[in-house]
Amino acid sequence: MLRIDSLTKVYDDGTVALKDVTFDVQDGEFLVVLGLSGAGKSTLLRCINRLIEPTEGTITWNGIDVTAADGAQLRKIRRKIGMIFQAFNLVERSSVLTNVLSGRLGYSPTLTSILGRFPQQDLQLAMRNLERVGIGPLAQKRADELSGGQRQRVGIARALMQEPELMLADEPVASLDPVLAHSILRYLEQLNREDGITVICSLHYMDLVRRYATRVVGLKDGRVVFQGIADEITDERFKEIYGQEAERLSVA
Amino acid sequence: MEKNKQHRSPVLSALLSALPGMGQLYNGSTVRGVVLFVCIALLVPLVIWKGNYALFVAVLLVWLWNIYDAYSLAQGRRLPVLIPVLAIAFVVYFVGWGVTKINLQRLIEDVGDIRPLVTSLLKPAVLARDTETQVGRVSVQIPCSEEPPPKEDPPAEGPYLRLVTQSTCGDPLEDSFVVEGHGFWPSSFGSMWWVDEISMEWRVRQQGRYITFNTDEQGKIPPMNIIATEPMPEARGKGPRPYHIEARLEREVGAPHLSDTFFLVVEKMTETVFLALMATTFAIVIAAPISFLAARNMMGGNPATLAVYYGVRSVLNILRSIEPLIMAIIFVVWVGLGPFAGVLALAVHSIAALGKLYSEAVESIDPRPIEAVLATGANRWQMIAYAVIPQIVPPYLAFTIYRWDINVRMSTIIGFVGGGGIGFLLQQWIRLLMYREAGAAVWAIAIVVAIMDYVSARVREEVI
Numbered sequence: 001m002l003r004i005d006s007l008t009k010v011y012d013d014g015t016v017a018l019k020d021v022t023f024d025v026q027d028g029e030f031l032v033v034l035g036l037s038g039a040g041k042s043t044l045l046r047c048i049n050r051l052i053e054p055t056e057g058t059i060t061w062n063g064i065d066v067t068a069a070d071g072a073q074l075r076k077i078r079r080k081i082g083m084i085f086q087a088f089n090l091v092e093r094s095s096v097l098t099n100v101l102s103g104r105l106g107y108s109p110t111l112t113s114i115l116g117r118f119p120q121q122d123l124q125l126a127m128r129n130l131e132r133v134g135i136g137p138l139a140q141k142r143a144d145e146l147s148g149g150q151r152q153r154v155g156i157a158r159a160l161m162q163e164p165e166l167m168l169a170d171e172p173v174a175s176l177d178p179v180l181a182h183s184i185l186r187y188l189e190q191l192n193r194e195d196g197i198t199v200i201c202s203l204h205y206m207d208l209v210r211r212y213a214t215r216v217v218g219l220k221d222g223r224v225v226f227q228g229i230a231d232e233i234t235d236e237r238f239k240e241i242y243g244q245e246a247e248r249l250s251v252a
Numbered sequence: 253m254e255k256n257k258q259h260r261s262p263v264l265s266a267l268l269s270a271l272p273g274m275g276q277l278y279n280g281s282t283v284r285g286v287v288l289f290v291c292i293a294l295l296v297p298l299v300i301w302k303g304n305y306a307l308f309v310a311v312l313l314v315w316l317w318n319i320y321d322a323y324s325l326a327q328g329r330r331l332p333v334l335i336p337v338l339a340i341a342f343v344v345y346f347v348g349w350g351v352t353k354i355n356l357q358r359l360i361e362d363v364g365d366i367r368p369l370v371t372s373l374l375k376p377a378v379l380a381r382d383t384e385t386q387v388g389r390v391s392v393q394i395p396c397s398e399e400p401p402p403k404e405d406p407p408a409e410g411p412y413l414r415l416v417t418q419s420t421c422g423d424p425l426e427d428s429f430v431v432e433g434h435g436f437w438p439s440s441f442g443s444m445w446w447v448d449e450i451s452m453e454w455r456v457r458q459q460g461r462y463i464t465f466n467t468d469e470q471g472k473i474p475p476m477n478i479i480a481t482e483p484m485p486e487a488r489g490k491g492p493r494p495y496h497i498e499a500r501l502e503r504e505v506g507a508p509h510l511s512d513t514f515f516l517v518v519e520k521m522t523e524t525v526f527l528a529l530m531a532t533t534f535a536i537v538i539a540a541p542i543s544f545l546a547a548r549n550m551m552g553g554n555p556a557t558l559a560v561y562y563g564v565r566s567v568l569n570i571l572r573s574i575e576p577l578i579m580a581i582i583f584v585v586w587v588g589l590g591p592f593a594g595v596l597a598l599a600v601h602s603i604a605a606l607g608k609l610y611s612e613a614v615e616s617i618d619p620r621p622i623e624a625v626l627a628t629g630a631n632r633w634q635m636i637a638y639a640v641i642p643q644i645v646p647p648y649l650a651f652t653i654y655r656w657d658i659n660v661r662m663s664t665i666i667g668f669v670g671g672g673g674i675g676f677l678l679q680q681w682i683r684l685l686m687y688r689e690a691g692a693a694v695w696a697i698a699i700v701v702a703i704m705d706y707v708s709a710r711v712r713e714e715v716i
Binding site: 049051075076077078079080081082083085087089090091092093094098102103104105106107108110113114116155158159161162168 | 618620621623624625626627628629630631633634637638639642643645646
């Protein structure tokens with residue numbers, strides 16, 4: 001179980017990105033974080049694996065205080081938390097396989113991994129994960145030769161290398177064609193249902209939220225303004241999250 | 253501010269600006285005031301030092317403008333600065349023209365003076381022919397002693413020189429010897445020499461001209477008058493000494509072949525390329541790790557690393573501001589003349605230059621892969637290996653090739669200050685007016701640099 005308690009993040013320039021955010025995520029949930037750009041979604045997800053240092057509050061995961069962890073302990077926590085990104089965050093000049101293998105670094109000895117040597121089972125795991133997301137034949141291609149949808153699948157395969165128990169997905173489909181959005185989210189859904197990986201995913205489109213979320217947290221200006229299931233988001237609630245001028249927009 | 257301005261008196265402002273800029277300061281235009289003050293404070297000594305006093309008209313113009321400007325500022329108007337800028341620029345460039353002794357007339361009129369240089373470039377001392385010499389000599393004594401040496405008989409064969417005059421000795425600047433030669437190469441050009449008892453030699457010079465001769469068709473040197481002199485000043489007044497008067501002819505024989513100069517140039521050019529290679533290699537090896545310490549995105553984490561970052565940056569900036577030639581002079585003092593000093597000078601400068609360029613490459617990388625790799629639980633070293641290095645390889649290669657090009661060029665002149673390589677020969681030859689040899693060196697530099705440029709351009713295309 002992930003417990004976020006009174007989480008606040010104030011950036012150096014004084015921007016308050018998160019204000020007193022509190023909610024729980026049960027194991028096995030597909031939680032969608034909903035909100036406008038700048039509502040604090042990315043900051044929230046990055047606080048969970050401490051890519052961003054929270055200013056105040058605590059994050060507890062499976063009884064471990066993530067906010068207090070440091071060094072080796074933090075890396076040990078991180079390697080169980082997969083993450084995929086809006087911009088995919090691949091190393092463009094490296095091969096797909098190398099990108100995927102980099103997901104295994106948390107388990108690998110420093111010296112051998114720096115020299116690019118991975119044990120046979122890691123290589124096999126990488127190939128299995130690539131096949132799982134349907135891009136096995138692209139393993140030797142350079143990442144910058146791939147299309148957007150393919151890149152995000154590399155991102156998922158990389159996160160799978162961590163054998164994660166929790167998957168953070170920061171706007172995973174916002175850089176993709178709407179038609180590709182479902183294909184990526186279906187992989188996440190599959191991981192959630194078949195592998196029992198807890199998913200925390202930030203999204204824009206209501207239709208996607210309704211289709212995939214088991215529960216929704218709405219953020220506005222760094223505060224939680226909604227918690228519940230997707231069907232409870234009425235037009236009125238929607239406007240609370242997105243502001244009075246927002247119109248519902250659907251995606252095919 | 254606005255409110256204050258209304259209380260400023262235009263007249264007082266103008267009066268204050270009699271000392272340039274004070275009126276502007278009084279009106280709150282600090283920068284304007286300081287700039288005006290500094291400009292006028294610098295212009296006055298400049299004009300006195302090197303200028304024409306007529307330039308004070310321009311300075312006066314700036315000063316008057318400065319007063320009017322102060323007056324206007326107090327009324328809330330900022331005058332355009334075109335007039336003082338032009339006046340200041342006029343003075344600066346007028347003085348600059350004089351200080352750097354620009355002389356267009358000379359540039360055009362004396363164009364002929366570079367002819368020997370240019371023609372030597374067209375005839376570099378690459379090829380040479382062997383030479384053969386013919387020497388005939390007679391012995392004389394200067395000044396005369398009690399017992400002058402006996403007159404010599406001409407040798408049985410070969411060319412010889414003989415004294416036509418009776419005496420074998422002569423007093424300096426009073427007597428002279430008449431000599432003639434037989435059996436030399438016909439219709440050839442030759443010169444006369446003094447040789448003393450320890451084989452030191454001087455060309456015979458009379459009235460400021462070297463004595464030369466042409467043999468006739470029978471190989472005879474016509475009689476020539478050689479004034480008795482002691483060629484070495486230190487020997488004067490120290491009693492009688494024996495000398496030879498020599499007639500020398502020289503001619504080229506055989507087919508042209510590569511000259512000694514050519515081989516020397518090839519050797520030194522090779523040294524030059526190695527000099528550039530060693531310097532660049534040392535620079536890469538040291539600058540690559542240092543560049544991470546000088547990259548803000550790698551070191552920004554905490555105060556300790558940030559201090560290292562500033563420290564490394566400062567050292568790099570200081571080192572980079574010292575020209576390699578100056579650095580070479582320092583290292584010549586340190587490790588002595590020769591290529592090692594050149595390697596050190598170029599290496600240190602390249603470390604600074606590459607360190608800066610490399611670190612900027614590190615700073616401009618995409619941070620998103622770093623974030624992704626850290627999110628997997630990777631440590632700092634793994635992050636660098638997987639997210640940073642793949643991104644910096646192309647810029648590092650580009651900067652390295654660029655630096656290599658610069659170092660090849662620099663290594664050709666580092667020898668001017670004793671840093672080894674071809675430059676050492678080149679500057680010696682230029683000073684000795686050996687323009688044909690210098691020409692060979694210049695050609696070697698041009699050819700090698702062009703080849704290196706071409707190669708590195710191709711490498712750049714292939715790799716990046």
